[in-house]
Amino acid sequence: MARPVHPEFDKKKVVAENRRARFEYFIEETYEAGICLTGTEVKSLRFGEGSIAESYAEVKNGEVWLVNSNVPEFSHGNRFNHVPKRPRKLLLKERQIAKFTGAVERKGMTLVPLSIYFNSRGRAKVELALAKGKNAADKRTTIKERDWKREKARIMKDHG
Incomplete structure (x- = not known):
């Protein structure tokens, strides 16, 4: 019999968030994509380091790449440490990649990362x-x- 999952492990742990993206763009649809990382990149992200503030995703040769994301070098890494700003491959299904390609080329849309997290x-x-x-x-x-939302909440709090 399987053990019940502890509620703490049922959540996702957000490592890096692109809060500016929700202000700069109209978000049409969101997707979850896997990301190809090396060992030291995973360790660095688990320590809560990493930034996707200036990053974006692009489709090249039928693959989606996360460009300009910063995962700093792992502090306890040796000479085999990773390059902090390298492009990282995103893992998506072919149908999703085809949809992204069409939307970016025809509709002038952009692929923006909103957050990196551990599921x-x-x-x-x-x-x-x-x-x-x-x-x-x-x-x-x-x-x-x-x-206006802030002001409305403040008024309701004072009179409520």
Whole structure:
């Protein structure tokens, strides 16, 4: 008989988050993709190091690559340590890759990583979004809506 899973292990542990992406882009769809990492990269991510703030994903030769993501060198690594800003291959199904290719080429959309996390099985995953860029007016509207929500919550708290 299998042991029940502890609730702590049923969650995902977010390592790096691209909070700016939700402000800069309209998020159309999100996908979960595996990521090819070396041993020292996994160890570095498990320590909570890593950044995807300036990164993006691109389709090359039928494969999706995460470009410009920074996973710093592992502090206890030896001479076989990894290169911090190397392109990393994302693992997706062919149908998803074909969908991404069509959306990027025809509709002018962008593949943006939203977060890197470890799932309940301990595998490193990337939350990838198919997104469309916002212009300055859209960003101002987003700021106004966010400020209004804060103000509304503050008023409700005072009178509630």
